[in-house]
Amino acid sequence: MTTSSKTLDVASTPTKVQKWSQKAPVRIAVVLIAAMWSLPTLGLLISSIRQPNDIATSGWWTALLHPFEAAQWTVTNYTDVLGADGMFDAFVNSLIVTIPATVIPITLAAFAAYAFAWMKFPGRSFLFAMVVGLLVVPLQMTLVPLLQLYTDLELTGTFLGVWLAHTGFGLPLAVYLLYNYISQLPKDLFESAHIDGASHFTAFIRLVMPLSLPALASFAIFQFLWVWNDLLIALVFLGTDSEVAVVTAQLNELVGSRGEAWHILTAGAFVTMIVPVVVFLGLQRFFVRGLLAGSVKG
Amino acid sequence: MASITMTKLGKIYPDGTRAVGDVDLEIVDGEFLVLVGPSGCGKSTILRMIAGLEEISEGEMYIGETLVNDVQPKDRDIAMVFQNYALYPHMTVYDNMAFGLKLRKMDKADIDRRVKEAAAVLEITEFLDRKPKALSGGQRQRVAMGRAIVREPKAFLMDEPLSNLDAKLRVQMRTELSELHHRLKTTTVYVTHDQIEAMTLGHRVAVLKPVTAARPDNLSQVASPGELYSNPVNMFVAGFIGSPAMNMVNATLEQDATGLYAKFAGLRLLVDQVAIDRHPGLVERLGEQLVLGIRPGNFEAEAITGPAPDRTITATVTVAEMLGYETFVHFELEQPPVVTPDIEELLADTGADVSSLGDTTKFTARVTSDVPVSLGQELTVTVDTTKLHFFDPATGLRVGTAV
Numbered sequence: 069m070t071t072s073s074k075t076l077d078v079a080s081t082p083t084k085v086q087k088w089s090q091k092a093p094v095r096i097a098v099v100l101i102a103a104m105w106s107l108p109t110l111g112l113l114i115s116s117i118r119q120p121n122d123i124a125t126s127g128w129w130t131a132l133l134h135p136f137e138a139a140q141w142t143v144t145n146y147t148d149v150l151g152a153d154g155m156f157d158a159f160v161n162s163l164i165v166t167i168p169a170t171v172i173p174i175t176l177a178a179f180a181a182y183a184f185a186w187m188k189f190p191g192r193s194f195l196f197a198m199v200v201g202l203l204v205v206p207l208q209m210t211l212v213p214l215l216q217l218y219t220d221l222e223l224t225g226t227f228l229g230v231w232l233a234h235t236g237f238g239l240p241l242a243v244y245l246l247y248n249y250i251s252q253l254p255k256d257l258f259e260s261a262h263i264d265g266a267s268h269f270t271a272f273i274r275l276v277m278p279l280s281l282p283a284l285a286s287f288a289i290f291q292f293l294w295v296w297n298d299l300l301i302a303l304v305f306l307g308t309d310s311e312v313a314v315v316t317a318q319l320n321e322l323v324g325s326r327g328e329a330w331h332i333l334t335a336g337a338f339v340t341m342i343v344p345v346v347v348f349l350g351l352q353r354f355f356v357r358g359l360l361a362g363s364v365k366g
Numbered sequence: 367m368a369s370i371t372m373t374k375l376g377k378i379y380p381d382g383t384r385a386v387g388d389v390d391l392e393i394v395d396g397e398f399l400v401l402v403g404p405s406g407c408g409k410s411t412i413l414r415m416i417a418g419l420e421e422i423s424e425g426e427m428y429i430g431e432t433l434v435n436d437v438q439p440k441d442r443d444i445a446m447v448f449q450n451y452a453l454y455p456h457m458t459v460y461d462n463m464a465f466g467l468k469l470r471k472m473d474k475a476d477i478d479r480r481v482k483e484a485a486a487v488l489e490i491t492e493f494l495d496r497k498p499k500a501l502s503g504g505q506r507q508r509v510a511m512g513r514a515i516v517r518e519p520k521a522f523l524m525d526e527p528l529s530n531l532d533a534k535l536r537v538q539m540r541t542e543l544s545e546l547h548h549r550l551k552t553t554t555v556y557v558t559h560d561q562i563e564a565m566t567l568g569h570r571v572a573v574l575k576p577v578t579a580a581r582p583d584n585l586s587q588v589a590s591p592g593e594l595y596s597n598p599v600n601m602f603v604a605g606f607i608g609s610p611a612m613n614m615v616n617a618t619l620e621q622d623a624t625g626l627y628a629k630f631a632g633l634r635l636l637v638d639q640v641a642i643d644r645h646p647g648l649v650e651r652l653g654e655q656l657v658l659g660i661r662p663g664n665f666e667a668e669a670i671t672g673p674a675p676d677r678t679i680t681a682t683v684t685v686a687e688m689l690g691y692e693t694f695v696h697f698e699l700e701q702p703p704v705v706t707p708d709i710e711e712l713l714a715d716t717g718a719d720v721s722s723l724g725d726t727t728k729f730t731a732r733v734t735s736d737v738p739v740s741l742g743q744e745l746t747v748t749v750d751t752t753k754l755h756f757f758d759p760a761t762g763l764r765v766g767t768a769v
Contacts, residue, residue, distance in 0.1 A: 256452035259419050264466035264513070265440040274465075278456045 109341070116334035117141050123330045145335040149322075153332060154310050155339050158318035162296060162343070164227055165306070165314055169234035169295045170288055176235070177242030178250075178284065182272050184243070185251035186258055196247070202240040211304055218305065225312060230305045237301070238291050249283035250276055285351050293344050315340040367552055368430035368520040369395045370416060376424030377411050385411045388583035389425070391572060393521075396551045400568035402558055403606070404715030407574040408584045409557045413523050416555060418442050429520055440469075445514035446523040450530060451506045453498040453513075459485075460494040463512045477516075484515040487546070504535045511546070521553040528563065540566060561607050565591040573603045575711055596753070597644070601657060601762045602708040604755060610662045610694060610730045611712075612755070614704045617658035619651055627676070628658050628754065631699035631727065636676035640752035646766035648756060656765065657704050659755035662694070665731035667739075668746040680746040681729070686739045693735045695745060698726040708762040 114128045119142055122131070131140055150156040183189070184196045214233065215224065223229035253276070261271045277284075299316040306312045308321055319336050326332050370393040377386040386408040393399045401409040414420035415427060418439035427434050434442055445466070453462050460481055467477045485491045488508040498506055507527065514522050528536045528543075544567060547554055558564055564571045571591055574584040587599040598604035604612045617630035619637075626637040626649060635658075642648050668678055681697035703709075703723040713719055731747050739745060756765040 254450070254452065256448045256450060257454065259417075259439075260446065260448060260452040260513075261454075261465075262419070262439040263417055263442075263444065263446045264517070265469040267440065270469060275454060 112334050112337055112341075115330065116145055116338045117143065118331070120145070120329070120331040123334075145331040146339070149332050149335040149339065153322060153326070153336065154313070154318055155315065155336055157310060158313050158315045159339060161312055162314040162316075162340075165230055165234075165302070166292060166295045168227075168231045169238070170292045172231060173235045173238040173242050173291060174284060174288055177239055177246050177287075178277070178280065179272070180239075180243045181246035181250045182268075182276050184247050185253075186271075187268060199240050199243050203244060207237050207301075215304060224305060225307050225309065227306075227312070230301060233301050233305050234291075234295050234298075238294070242287055242291065245287055246280065246283055249280055253279055289347060289351050292347055296340075296344055296347075367395055369393060369397075369428075370521060370553060370555065371428040372412075372416075372425065374425035375412070375415065375422065375427060377408070377415060377420065378423045384577050384582060386415070386584055387424075387577050389585055391585065391588065393553060393555060395553055398547050398554045398556065398567060398569045400556045400558060400564040400571045401574060402561055402564035402568075402571055403574035403584070403586075404576065404711065405559065406576045408577065409574050410525055412574075412584075413446075413525055413555060413557045416521070417444060417446050417523050443517075443520045444523055445517045445519040445521075446525065447510045447514050447527045449526040451498070451510040453506060453509055455498055458495050458497055459490060459501070459509050459512075462498065462509055463516050466513065466517050480516045480518070481512075484512045487515070487549075488512050503531055504539065507531060507539060511543075515546075515550070519552070521555065524554065524556045526558055527556075529559065536563075543567060562609065565595070565607065571607075573606060575602050575606075575708075578707075580707075595661075597764070598659075598755065599764055599767055600708060601659070601704075601706060601757045602711060604659050604757070604764075605708065605712045606715075608661060610732075612659045612661050613727075613729045613731075614657050614659045614709070614757075615699060615701060615727045615729075616655055616704055616759070618653060618655055619648070621649070621652055624676075628656075628756075630658060631701040633679055633699075634676060635679075635749055635751055635754070637754055638751040641754040641756075644766075645756050645764065648765050651756075651765060655759060657706070657757040657759050659757060660729075660749060661753065661755075662730045662732045664750040664753045665695075665733060665747045666750075667733040667737040668748050669737050670734060671748040674748045677751050678746050678748050679729075680744060683739055683741055683743050683745050686741060688735060691735060692732050693737075693739055695731045695733055695739055695747070697729050697731070697745070699729060701727045703727050704759070706759055706762055 111128045114131055115123055118128065118131055119140060122140060134140075150159075180199070184192060184199075218224045218229050223232070257275060257279075258271055261275055266274065297316060299320060302314045302317050303320075306314065306317070308317050310318075313321070319333075319340055322333060322336050370391075372389050372391045375386060375389040375391075376384070378384050389412060391399075401412060403409050411420055415422050416429075418434065418437060422435050429442060429444065454465065457465065463481045463484060464477050467480065481494070482491070485494055488511060490505060490508050490512060493501060493505060493509070498509065501509065507530075510527065528539050531539060540563060547567075556563075556567060558567075568591060570588055571594055572588040573586045573594065575586050577584055587594060587603045589597075589599075594603060594607045598607060598612075601614065605614070615630045617628040620627050620629055624636070626642060627634045628637055637648075665679075668674065679697075679699075681699065683695055683697055685694075685696035687694040687696075702725055703720075704727070705720050705723070710720060713722065733739070733747060757763065758765055
């Protein structure tokens with residue numbers, strides 16, 4: 069026994085090294101790409117908590133040479149930008165815009181996707197083709213007519229107006245993506261549920277919603293990030309009035325009015341970034357979760 | 367618990383293909399009825415029409431006294447077990463079983479009692495908190511059964527429920543299904559492709575075959591397993607039921623002073639009076655070409671039976687399959703094979719066609735393994751001529767059956 073296990077050890081050592089060396093180029097590339105993407109962010113974060121004077125005279129990396137020197141760190145940049153420069157209000161406005169502009173299209177799209185996938189009604193394929201066709205309409209084309217309509221309806225500069233705009237622009241992709249997912253759920257599950265006594269609505273709530281969680285979450289992330297980072301629609305339909313301005317619009321204003329104040333701009337930029345980062349980290353597990361495993365014979 | 371009655375039931379798909387036609391079937395309360403047939407014979411479609419998953423194009427369907435043609439599946443009060451189980455993957459076993467009861471707004475304590483009782487019967491109590499993906503195929507199958515049982519429905523519908531299990535488990539579950547039905551006595555309609563399952567489970571078995579333009583009805587024969595085996599109404603049923611399949615050969619009848627003989631491949635078999643009685647009008651078909659069917663089990667080696675003049679076949683053994691308690695002996699007779707629409711239908715089910723038959727007639731005989739049989743040897747087997755079957759090659763029907 070001992071001899072055989074020894075031989076095994078000897079034999080397995082070179083293969084481990086080989087395995088590692090085969091994967092090494094990929095790993096190095098991944099690390100490099102990750103570094104290229106994270107370094108500017110790190111620089112932004114460090115700059116935003118340095119003294120304004122230091123930012124003007126030395127690079128952000130010099131701060132890392134003596135990280136425990138408390139005098140060089142400050143949070144006044146943040147208090148300034150959140151208070152006097154209106155980023156806090158803009159932050160709240162962004163949340164007011166983004167959350168409904170994510171929830172409304174996802175809810176509508178999930179209902180629509182279920183109906184397109186599993187309900188029989190006349191004109192189903194025509195309507196679905198129309199929805200998919202809308203994917204190719206560039207949103208810039210709709211800005212002028214929509215704005216005219218909004219002026220007539222007095223929706224310009226209101227949150228309701230911008231929710232509707234984001235819902236309209238987000239729906240085609242949402243319906244299409246969710247349809248692809250929901251239509252792939254096993255047919256037997258629905259038949260079984262109907263025989264068990266479920267109506268379409270019950271099947272939707274009790275089966276489709278929980279089983280589509282990965283698709284719903286991944287679209288929610290896309291829509292949330294898209295709305296949060298959007299500047300165009302916010303500028304056109306909401307404007308830059310401090311009552312309604314969102315973070316992107318406010319940051320854009322700051323670049324114009326405080327273009328020299330790097331400490332303010334870096335802090336402002338970090339305020340706009342923090343929510344997308346948290347959302348992504350919080351929901352990323354849904355990208356990789358396979359809830360369907362085990363529903364049919366594996 | 368209820369009966370299920372179908373009158374002139376038919377299904378035509380929107381593209382014009384007919385899947386089911388002219389099905390008249392009454393499943394009595396508490397009966398275990400098996401629908402069996404090759405793929406494409408419409409057996410699953412009929413089951414899905416009972417469930418309400420498939421619209422009924424023609425005819426009427428009653429569950430109990432109620433006409434259910436336009437009743438939604440959820441209002442038919444039936445339970446179905448699917449081939450791939452169709453368990454809800456995000457729910458525990460308990461919730462899977464309780465789902466239908468919760469939707470019917472049943473009292474929580476009642477749900478709990480029913481689920482636990484069913485789980486105990488099916489021996490899945492220890493898995494109640496697990497998700498389906500943590501279960502083996504056999505356990506998932508039990509959960510699917512449990513989900514049907516707790517509903518206490520008017521009828522169980524089962525769509526090839528055992529076909530995803532491995533062979534050993536399938537036999538075990540088959541026995542358990544039988545016991546379960548004996549205990550619950552709920553009307554059950556069971557669809558299978560496997561004639562052994564059909565024979566062992568069914569009180570009655572309905573043999574179906576695919577509809578054709580010429581014969582737009584699926585039902586070949588509805589009878590008890592024993593009746594199907596000993597009195598198949600046509601060549602299709604005769605060839606489908608029984609394993610190995612019934613041997614068929616073109617034969618002509620001739621009569622002389624010593625009796626009625628079936629002549630084929632230069633051989634003569636004396637037809638026993640019992641067989642003549644089972645085929646009314648047989649003696650009027652002298653000289654006509656008929657199809658003679660002999661079940662493999664109706665052979666025995668002459669060494670065992672002793673000499674039996676005019677009741678033996680002697681041929682060269684081409685294959686001998688030793689099963690331990692018996693031996694399947696294959697041999698060929700110098701006679702062109704029987705080719706009729708029924709035979710083609712049976713061949714299509716195994717993915718073969720007429721060309722695979724060659725130009726001889728192949729026979730299989732089951733003989734006791736007490737007689738040593740080797741390849742290439744001449745073997746004489748005795749035929750139990752009381753159990754001969756005669757069919758009309760033109761219609762495929764058993765001689766003496768009214769068209």
